[in-house]
Amino acid sequence: MAVILITGGARSGKSTRAEARARSFAGQPVYVATAEALDGEMQERIARHRARRGADWIEREVPLDLVPALLSTEGGGARLVDCLTLWLSNLMHAARDWERDVRELADTLPRLNSPVVLVTNEVGLGIVPDNALARSFRDAAGIMNQIIAGAADEVEFVVAGLPLKLK
Amino acid sequence: MAVILITGGARSGKSTRAEARARSFAGQPVYVATAEALDGEMQERIARHRARRGADWIEREVPLDLVPALLSTEGGGARLVDCLTLWLSNLMHAARDWERDVRELADTLPRLNSPVVLVTNEVGLGIVPDNALARSFRDAAGIMNQIIAGAADEVEFVVAGLPLKLK
Amino acid sequence: MAVILITGGARSGKSTRAEARARSFAGQPVYVATAEALDGEMQERIARHRARRGADWIEREVPLDLVPALLSTEGGGARLVDCLTLWLSNLMHAARDWERDVRELADTLPRLNSPVVLVTNEVGLGIVPDNALARSFRDAAGIMNQIIAGAADEVEFVVAGLPLKLK
Numbered sequence: 001m002a003v004i005l006i007t008g009g010a011r012s013g014k015s016t017r018a019e020a021r022a023r024s025f026a027g028q029p030v031y032v033a034t035a036e037a038l039d040g041e042m043q044e045r046i047a048r049h050r051a052r053r054g055a056d057w058i059e060r061e062v063p064l065d066l067v068p069a070l071l072s073t074e075g076g077g078a079r080l081v082d083c084l085t086l087w088l089s090n091l092m093h094a095a096r097d098w099e100r101d102v103r104e105l106a107d108t109l110p111r112l113n114s115p116v117v118l119v120t121n122e123v124g125l126g127i128v129p130d131n132a133l134a135r136s137f138r139d140a141a142g143i144m145n146q147i148i149a150g151a152a153d154e155v156e157f158v159v160a161g162l163p164l165k166l167k
Numbered sequence: 168m169a170v171i172l173i174t175g176g177a178r179s180g181k182s183t184r185a186e187a188r189a190r191s192f193a194g195q196p197v198y199v200a201t202a203e204a205l206d207g208e209m210q211e212r213i214a215r216h217r218a219r220r221g222a223d224w225i226e227r228e229v230p231l232d233l234v235p236a237l238l239s240t241e242g243g244g245a246r247l248v249d250c251l252t253l254w255l256s257n258l259m260h261a262a263r264d265w266e267r268d269v270r271e272l273a274d275t276l277p278r279l280n281s282p283v284v285l286v287t288n289e290v291g292l293g294i295v296p297d298n299a300l301a302r303s304f305r306d307a308a309g310i311m312n313q314i315i316a317g318a319a320d321e322v323e324f325v326v327a328g329l330p331l332k333l334k
Numbered sequence: 335m336a337v338i339l340i341t342g343g344a345r346s347g348k349s350t351r352a353e354a355r356a357r358s359f360a361g362q363p364v365y366v367a368t369a370e371a372l373d374g375e376m377q378e379r380i381a382r383h384r385a386r387r388g389a390d391w392i393e394r395e396v397p398l399d400l401v402p403a404l405l406s407t408e409g410g411g412a413r414l415v416d417c418l419t420l421w422l423s424n425l426m427h428a429a430r431d432w433e434r435d436v437r438e439l440a441d442t443l444p445r446l447n448s449p450v451v452l453v454t455n456e457v458g459l460g461i462v463p464d465n466a467l468a469r470s471f472r473d474a475a476g477i478m479n480q481i482i483a484g485a486a487d488e489v490e491f492v493v494a495g496l497p498l499k500l501k
Contacts, residue, residue: 007494009291009459011309041299122493124343125176126293126460127468132375134294142345149494157493159289159324160174160316162333166496176458178476208466292343293460301461326456326491327341327483329500 013161027076034087083119106151172319180328194243201254250286273318339486347495361410368421417453440485
């Protein structure tokens with residue numbers, strides 16, 4: 001089954017692109033949100049994404065355990081994971097061995113019975129952050145993106161709403 | 168008439184590329200600067216851009232009202248707007264409804280009687296900024312870039328002085 | 335001789351890509367590290383890069399004087415310079431005229447007797463940094479990348495481990 005990774009910067013149109021790719025597959029799509037609605041800024045963003053997608057998606061909140069969620073057989077269509085960067089942040093906050101989780105996900109992706117579209121962020125193209133935690137996070141995000149891109153069949157880099165084919 | 172959007176990072180060669188594209192059209196080009204020379208750093212940058220362009224451009228400072236400036240019929244050549252990111256910042260400082268202004272610009276672009284080349288910045292590919300104002304700005308910049316890219320005939324992403332065709 | 339520039343964000347897979355390009359040329363490759371092992375974070379990164387490369391490289395630490403190091407005739411294979419961004423930072427800390435050094439490097443590259451692969455970073459795609467020093471650095475890095483890309487035969491932009499051809 002197709003494994004598609006969509007990467008890009010903040011508000012680059014990644015989610016819209018990923019939704020279009022997920023809808024292009026037959027069956028009811030499953031929206032796997034890694035965000036938890038912990039604050040107002042996030043609640044507002046989740047509500048806006050939901051309004052755009054429409055009501056015909058199965059929705060699941062999966063902050064940590066992506067692999068079992070992707071292996072579940074509910075819904076006949078593509079799974080859309082939005083987004084891996086937040087998932088990584090959740091793993092780090094939960095003091096999980098994030099690299100092990102990322103590699104487990106990469107190993108699982110080619111074995112899924114449904115197409116999957118994963119959204120991630122590029123966060124390493126600015127100036128080196130002052131604080132060590134932000135540096136660790138951007139390093140981890142870069143490593144994760146390389147690992148998942150290696151396991152994907154297609155990778156797109158979205159800039160200003162326009163996809164650039166990387167793989 | 169051609170609508171060309173040139174995007175990229177700081178000092179990526181966007182302005183030089185945009186000037187070359189603007190000069191490729193017949194007639195005297197019009198340089199529409201959204202910057203105001205408010206501090207020394209900005210004055211120096213404006214002077215350097217002017218020295219590079221040469222004296223054969225009509226120059227206009229338009230911090231806010233881009234649409235009437237682009238509709239004006241002076242100069243027979245292309246309009247070069249440098250840059251939209253600063254324009255957005257000016258709109259936000261002036262407490263304007265920036266999204267309305269951006270959509271009005273997008274609606275106007277296909278109706279112009281002159282070719283137009285617009286420069287913008289990618290600001291969303293670094294780590295999430297600590298302060299909420301910076302986060303709002305990068306969100307707005309990403310949304311603006313998607314809207315204007317949607318209205319453009321051509322979009323280029325400049326990296327290290329080299330254009331990558333997005334559209 | 336081939337001059338190849340590899341650019342990208344933090345942990346985008348630039349070094350791995352550059353090593354593969356350098357190994358594709360005949361002869362023993364020379365690794366020109368611009369990093370000095372001044373702190374633990376850097377020592378750890380250097381050790382990790384060395385473990386990945388393997389033992390068959392000649393290794394040189396060259397924080398400042400890249401041109402004579404590249405003109406040296408030791409080793410029969412490609413030179414890999416990792417990375418220019420750190421070199422620029424070293425030049426600025428040493429209060430050197432960095433733009434002169436960068437232009438001298440660009441002038442030297444086409445005259446080398448060995449292929450050379452240079453790694454650099456994109457640092458200008460985030461929000462404008464608060465402090466003036468960081469702004470100066472990202473401006474300098476962008477200017478350097480344009481100058482070196484102009485002198486290169488090939489330029490690749492690496493995202494999530496995947497190269498995008500710019501030139």
